[in-house]
Amino acid sequence: MTLTLDDMASVLGPVDDTLAAELMATGATLVELEQAWAWINADEAFINAYKPLPTGRVAQLIEILAPPDDEQ
Known part of the structure; x- marks a missing residue:
């Protein structure tokens, strides 16, 4: 089942319409x-545990949710 606004809010908190549309697309x-949110917030731990890259x-x-490296 594809994402709903409630799904997004349960993981990300409130999201604007543009982001919601990008995620739904x-x-x-x-x-x-x-899984994506976990990778964004703990990528080094997953890499150190030898998890395959997403x-x-x-x-x-x-790609949609993570800021580019120069903005971190």
């Missing part, structure tokens, strides 16, 4: 959004 699920929709979500 990926066709991602709540589980994929949760692919597919999870990677798309990370």
